[in-house]
Amino acid sequence: MKTKLNILLTFFAVLCAFSCKNNQDSETKEPSVAVSNTTEAKQGQAFIKDDESKPNVLQIAIGSKDHTTLVAAVQAAELENALVNAGPLMVFAPTNEAFAALPEGTVENLLKPENKAKLALILKHHVTPGNYSKEFLKKFKHLGQASNENVSVEVKGDDVFIGGAKIIASIPAGNGIVHVVDTVILPGN
Amino acid sequence: MKQILKVSVGFLITALVFTSCNNDKSSKSNSALSSSAAEKVYVAPGEYDEFYAFISGGFSGQLSVYGLPSGRLFKVIPVFSQDAEKAWGYNEETKPMLNTSHGFIPWDDSHHPDISQTNGVVDGRYVYINANNTPRIAKIDLTTFETTEIIEIPNSAGNHSSSFVTENTEYVVAGTRFSIPIPQRDMSIKDYKGNFKGALSFLKINPDNGEMAIKFQLLMPGFNYDLSHPGRGKSHGWFFFTTYNTEEANSLLEVNASQNDKDFIAAINWKKIEEYVNNGGGTKVPSKYAHNLYSDETHTATSTMMDEVLTVNPLDVPGAVYLLPTPKSPHGCDVDPTGEYIVGNGKLSANLTVHSFTKMLDAIKNNKIDGEAYGIPILKFEDVLAGSVVQPGLGPLHTEFDGKGNAYTTFFISSEVVKWKLGTWEVIDRKPTYYSVGHLMIPGGNSGQPFGKYVLAMNKITKDRYLPTGPEVTQSAQLYDITGDKMELLLDFPTIGEPHYAAGCPADLIRANSKKLYELGKNKHPYAAKEDADTKVTRKGNEVHIQMTMIRSHFSPDNIEGIKVGDKVYFHVTNLEQDYDVPHGIAMIGANTSELLIMPGQTETFVWEPKEVGVWPFYCTDFCSALHQEMQGYVRVSPASSNIELSWSLGEDF
Numbered sequence: 110m111k112t113k114l115n116i117l118l119t120f121f122a123v124l125c126a127f128s129c130k131n132n133q134d135s136e137t138k139e140p141s142v143a144v145s146n147t148t149e150a151k152q153g154q155a156f157i158k159d160d161e162s163k164p165n166v167l168q169i170a171i172g173s174k175d176h177t178t179l180v181a182a183v184q185a186a187e188l189e190n191a192l193v194n195a196g197p198l199m200v201f202a203p204t205n206e207a208f209a210a211l212p213e214g215t216v217e218n219l220l221k222p223e224n225k226a227k228l229a230l231i232l233k234h235h236v237t238p239g240n241y242s243k244e245f246l247k248k249f250k251h252l253g254q255a256s257n258e259n260v261s262v263e264v265k266g267d268d269v270f271i272g273g274a275k276i277i278a279s280i281p282a283g284n285g286i287v288h289v290v291d292t293v294i295l296p297g298n
Numbered sequence: 299m300k301q302i303l304k305v306s307v308g309f310l311i312t313a314l315v316f317t318s319c320n321n322d323k324s325s326k327s328n329s330a331l332s333s334s335a336a337e338k339v340y341v342a343p344g345e346y347d348e349f350y351a352f353i354s355g356g357f358s359g360q361l362s363v364y365g366l367p368s369g370r371l372f373k374v375i376p377v378f379s380q381d382a383e384k385a386w387g388y389n390e391e392t393k394p395m396l397n398t399s400h401g402f403i404p405w406d407d408s409h410h411p412d413i414s415q416t417n418g419v420v421d422g423r424y425v426y427i428n429a430n431n432t433p434r435i436a437k438i439d440l441t442t443f444e445t446t447e448i449i450e451i452p453n454s455a456g457n458h459s460s461s462f463v464t465e466n467t468e469y470v471v472a473g474t475r476f477s478i479p480i481p482q483r484d485m486s487i488k489d490y491k492g493n494f495k496g497a498l499s500f501l502k503i504n505p506d507n508g509e510m511a512i513k514f515q516l517l518m519p520g521f522n523y524d525l526s527h528p529g530r531g532k533s534h535g536w537f538f539f540t541t542y543n544t545e546e547a548n549s550l551l552e553v554n555a556s557q558n559d560k561d562f563i564a565a566i567n568w569k570k571i572e573e574y575v576n577n578g579g580g581t582k583v584p585s586k587y588a589h590n591l592y593s594d595e596t597h598t599a600t601s602t603m604m605d606e607v608l609t610v611n612p613l614d615v616p617g618a619v620y621l622l623p624t625p626k627s628p629h630g631c632d633v634d635p636t637g638e639y640i641v642g643n644g645k646l647s648a649n650l651t652v653h654s655f656t657k658m659l660d661a662i663k664n665n666k667i668d669g670e671a672y673g674i675p676i677l678k679f680e681d682v683l684a685g686s687v688v689q690p691g692l693g694p695l696h697t698e699f700d701g702k703g704n705a706y707t708t709f710f711i712s713s714e715v716v717k718w719k720l721g722t723w724e725v726i727d728r729k730p731t732y733y734s735v736g737h738l739m740i741p742g743g744n745s746g747q748p749f750g751k752y753v754l755a756m757n758k759i760t761k762d763r764y765l766p767t768g769p770e771v772t773q774s775a776q777l778y779d780i781t782g783d784k785m786e787l788l789l790d791f792p793t794i795g796e797p798h799y800a801a802g803c804p805a806d807l808i809r810a811n812s813k814k815l816y817e818l819g820k821n822k823h824p825y826a827a828k829e830d831a832d833t834k835v836t837r838k839g840n841e842v843h844i845q846m847t848m849i850r851s852h853f854s855p856d857n858i859e860g861i862k863v864g865d866k867v868y869f870h871v872t873n874l875e876q877d878y879d880v881p882h883g884i885a886m887i888g889a890n891t892s893e894l895l896i897m898p899g900q901t902e903t904f905v906w907e908p909k910e911v912g913v914w915p916f917y918c919t920d921f922c923s924a925l926h927q928e929m930q931g932y933v934r935v936s937p938a939s940s941n942i943e944l945s946w947s948l949g950e951d952f
Contacts, residue, residue: 152731153713153733154732154733154759154761156715157761157762157796158762159761159762187838189710189713190713190730191692191712191713192711194711194712194713194733194734195758196711196733198711212602230689231647233692238646238693238711239552241553248553249553253556253626253646255648255692255711256525256648256679257647257649257689259650
């Protein structure tokens with residue numbers, strides 16, 4: 110691990126030196142003030158360095174190898190900061206398999222920049238303001254989602270289905286809870 | 299874990315390569331950017347801010363005074379909580395201010411300051427602010443910047459939908475958050491539904507001195523009443539309250555109060571009820587509450603216990619109360635400067651709901667009633683709806699206005715301020731806040747005439763925004779320039795307690811009226827010593843009263859003998875200075891009560907009960923003068939059995 114890190118860091122240092130030089134060049138050519146927005150886009154609670162707090166719902170998703178599609182979608186929709194909020198937030202996190210089960214091309218299509226709003230709505234449909242265990246969810250008939258639509262809550266034996274998606278695992282988070290689900294929950298419209 | 303590390307190292311490298319390598323360049327461009335923001339908030343030494351901002355302290359119980367655009371803190375005005383610095387609630391004169399029907403309550407949760415208005419424009423005379431926990435409303439006089447009145451609100455609990463003023467400061471309103479049994483009685487919590495009531499109190503304001511008196515309490519159904527705002531312009535005479543928990547749940551509200559798709563905004567025609575009451579309507583019910591007044595002449599507060607209040611059943615005043623369905627637990631209830639639009643910020647809804655006053659009147663006129671709640675007519679949602687702002691952000695909380703046809707709404711969950719247009723409901727701009735913003739404030743932004751230059755966003759969470767100070771970090775306010783189409787973040791600055799809400803106004807409204815001192819000649823404190831000849835020490839049993847003066851740079855008297863162990867010694871100290879900004883302090887070793895900070899012309903009192911014989915010093919705690927360190931004195935304490943006579947002196951050895 111350590112050597113790997115060293116290699117990476119060396120690589121990084123080289124890159125940095127290289128690009129810094131580049132910069133100086135461009136600066137002499139271009140004395141006018143150019144304002145970069147790249148730093149601004151990545152500000153917010155999602156980007157705070159904090160290894161003492163319990164991981165939040167976003168960090169849990171990022172840390173899971175089964176949720177790379179979800180994480181990519183959250184990043185494409187720029188919803189990172191909403192997911193690290195004080196909440197409390199209950200996220201129903203479809204697995205990669207769940208996304209793969211959608212008709213072919215659906216995910217690719219949603220990830221396109223022009224579909225950002227649509228993607229955001231679908232993702233918000235997986236978020237409830239609240240923090241309830243699977244057991245406690247059995248008390249509900251429906252949940253009001255951040256998409257402004259309701260999803261049904263159904264109990265079949267020991268299983269709990271949210272908008273038709275089965276909860277297959279639950280991970281408590283610093284700002285809520287992640288329930289892993291086996292299906293993508295699509296909003297009505 | 300390994301995965302996280304990889305991802306974050308990867309991210310770090312990408313971020314650094316793309317951003318920090320051009321450190322030179324970007325720091326230059328950033329400074330160019332920030333210098334323009336810096337210029338906008340820079341108030342040169344000796345110059346003044348354009349606006350006052352009165353920012354509540356939330357759980358600190360106080361009210362802070364800031365300047366905008368600089369974000370400089372000028373004063374923390376003690377209101378509901380004791381303040382050792384100013385002896386508020388510690389000295390004998392101000393203890394009665396914190397008296398309630400429950401006894402002495404030296405703390406609270408201060409929420410919504412509002413500035414008095416004349417003809418719909420903030421007039422800079424008074425700030426009213428509510429205590430949430432033990433329901434109270436305070437008045438702060440903006441000539442002295444002191445709390446001069448606190449009135450307790452009976453039959454109320456969680457005094458949250460308060461303390462908003464009507465457009466001519468006819469009334470200050472105090473609405474309950476919790477519904478409770480009225481009158482209070484021993485009953486099962488499970489019998490809440492249908493039995494508890496929510497009291498909305500209308501406090502009549504004396505136009506001459508701003509004093510409050512409870513005119514009537516409207517006893518509404520047992521919902522939770524969250525926030526409120528008065529109508530203005532065409533809707534003047536009405537008051538609007540958001541409700542939640544119209545389910546009337548008494549447990550686990552986070553689930554049970556979110557079952558209804560819609561709660562209500564209650565529209566109340568207070569002019570109609572006022573008329574009813576003036577004609578002898580309403581029922582007097584026994585209710586204990588304290589009314590505390592501070593006098594600038596006696597420099598002393600009095601607390602009067604009141605014993606009844608006039609209640610009104612909404613069903614007895616037909617046509618005075620209507621319910622407007624509003625989606626999902628609305629929080630903020632905000633009326634635009636024209637009085638036409640009533641914005642419900644449904645905190646669990648993704649949309650903002652805007653009702654039309656004109657459509658509401660029309661629906662009432664045409665009797666378009668869609669059911670009732672406990673006999674109160676419900677209007678049909680579609681009949682009163684002006685429009686919705688669709689998916690503007692997550693967790694809408696509160697809206698204010700710039701007077702140019704735009705509204706600004708905070709979103710708690712998505713941490714942003716969103717600017718949108720009244721009438722077209724389109725989103726014009728959005729800017730992030732850092733982080734989890736609650737209320738926002740535009741000076742005059744909840745009145746008929748906003749001064750739409752800045753918006754101040756008040757954040758609940760700051761995390762990494764400042765140098766860390768352990769687990770507890772400051773909350774913050776952020777200032778945005780709103781003169782352009784797009785908002786521009788100018789400044790963030792730390793605040794006291796929780797900056798829950800604020801009120802602002804042009805500094806010119808207040809500055810010229812700010813008092814420089816209290817006139818000694820008008821001091822009517824019963825123990826004032828207005829010149830050295832008045833100073834004396836008198837004994838009544840074991841009670842000793844010292845009437846003392848202070849001036850640069852001595853106390854008179856400064857040597858006192860004849861005090862005994864077991865005595866209760868009152869230091870009544872008058873500041874003889876008649877010069878701006880020359881307060882003096884006094885602190886006595888071993889005093890269990892208070893030190894004092896006394897303004898020119900003022901008299902204050904602390905109590906000292908000496909427990910040991912000896913010679914005990916006191917001194918001035920405010921660095922008042924070049925000879926401040928000389929400003930001191932001694933009290934000789936003798937055994938309880940001693941026969942030493944009281945004596946006092948100043949400079950006798952010379």
